Amino acid sequence: MDLQEEILKRSREIHTDRYSMAINEALSMYDNRDLEVHPEFQRIFRWRLRQQSRLVESVFLGIPIPPIFVAARSDGVWDVVDGVQRLSTLFRFMAELKDSDGILDLPEPLLAGDYLKSLSGVVWDQEKVKNGAGLGVTELTDAQKRFFKRARLDFQIVEHTSDDQAKFDLFQRLNSGTHLSEQEARNCLAVMLDPSFHRWLKGLASLPAFASAVNISDRQEQESYGTEIALRFLSMVTAERSDLSGLKDVGEFLTGRMRQFIRDDDFDRSFEGDRFENVFTWLHEALGEASFKRYVPDSDIFSGRFTVSAFEAVSTGLGLNYSYWANLDSAIRSEEIKKRVKMVWEDSVFKQRTGAGKSADLRIPHMYEVGKRIFSEA
Structure with missing residues (x-):
């Protein structure tokens, strides 16, 4: 297929339209649940007050x-898909935004603009202000509110008849320049x-046993790394060895597996949730924060920071041999887990396939095999 044929094929799969409406019309769509802004996005995208004030000034x-x-x-x-923070x-600012629990997300008084210095302390409604109205707070006049509500916004619409993948690819492209972790x-x-x-x-990522076992930094948590490695466990423990062959990019692998979990009616969240909780509870009981730290045989201690290779081998190994470990007495299980984790660090394949410079395709399939072998009943 040459370039022109690809252009024609793909362009037929994506249907777009444009529409302009007043801010008040967009607000009405939001109030009627015809426009989904996704409260879950707001922690990720939240602008500072300076950025919010500049948008209102614009x-x-x-x-x-x-x-x-x-x-x-x-x-x-x-x-x-793109514009969550603008909307x-x-x-x-209009004191109409609600959080995921349906509670008003009250605004703060604006800061002075670059051109409109008198925006300092301005609010839409003096009775709907974060921490209550204070001195120096000014409410917009009715005329100013009408002007603001009639200002127009341009919408670019990806129609529902487009390829299902289109809006997600669009989101990734439009947000590729933002400060988002993968x-x-x-x-x-x-x-x-x-x-x-x-x-x-x-x-799952907020379970105390998981948080204790992975012991990631505050910065990693802010970038949703805990959620990523929770997804990594689910992705590896539900995979076949063939699914990992030729793996080039971990991010693409995780995104693909996540989409599969969501669209697959046979994905059993109840079982996977129980397996996840039990695996990390066992690790927490056996090793706590040392679960995925480097083992030093000479001194028989675990030290350093969380190691992703150990996470992949150890957690996947336990998950793949779940029935065996679930049937062990808790005291025996804890001692045996300690023993097997140490075996991972001393395994020749593990040593060979981990460390700086090892790409995903040279590591993950082997961590899968190491964990499956070392944590097996035999």
């Missing part, structure tokens, strides 16, 4: 705002695919 000055990209669902609802900022972007895709899966995965 509206009053008539400075064009970049288009909002939405994906039309088959039920007619528009999913915001959230506008709706928050997992934060993947979380957003999960929310658009199935919010219940996103909540379920976050719930």
Whole structure:
């Protein structure tokens, strides 16, 4: 297939449209649940007050705002693909934005703009302000509110008849320049695919036993690394060895597996949730924060930081041999886990396939095999 044929084929798979509407119309769609802004995104994308104030200033000055990209669902609802924070900022300023529990996300008084210095302390409604209205707070006049509500926004719409993959690819491309970790972007895709899966995965990553065993840093947690390695465990423990052959990019592998979990009716969240909780509870009881730290045979201690190779081998090994470990007495299980974890670190294949410079295709399939072998009943 040459370039022109590819262009024609792919262009027929993606259908787009454009629409312009007043801010008040967009707010009405939001209130009627016809426009999904996804409260789950707001922690990831949240702008600082300075950025929010500049957007409001742009509206009053008539400075064009970049288009909002939405994906039309088959039920007619528009999913915001790019522009979550712009819309959230506008709706928050108008004291209409709600969090995931349906509670108003009250705004703060604006800061002075670059051009409109008098924006300092301005609010939409003095009775709906974070921490209550204080001195120096000024409410917009009715005329100013009308002007703001009538300001127009441009929407670029990916129609529901487009290829199912289109809106997710669009999201990744539009947000590739933002300060998102791969997992934060993947979380957003999960929310658009199935919010219940996103909540379920976050719930697993927040389990105390898991948090204790992986012991990741605050910065890693802020970048959703805990959620990523929880997904990594699920992806490896439910995979066949053939699924890992030729693996080139871990991110693509995790995203593909996540999409498969969401669309597969046979994916048993109840069983996988129980297996996840038990595996990391066993590790917490046996080794605690040392579960995935480097083992030093000469001194018989675990030291250093969380090691992803150990995580892949140890957690996957336990998960793949789940029935055997589940039937052991708890005291015996803890001692045996300690023994097997030490065996992982002394295994020749593990040593050969880990360390700096080892790409995913040279590591992950072998960690799968090492874990499956060392944690087997034999």
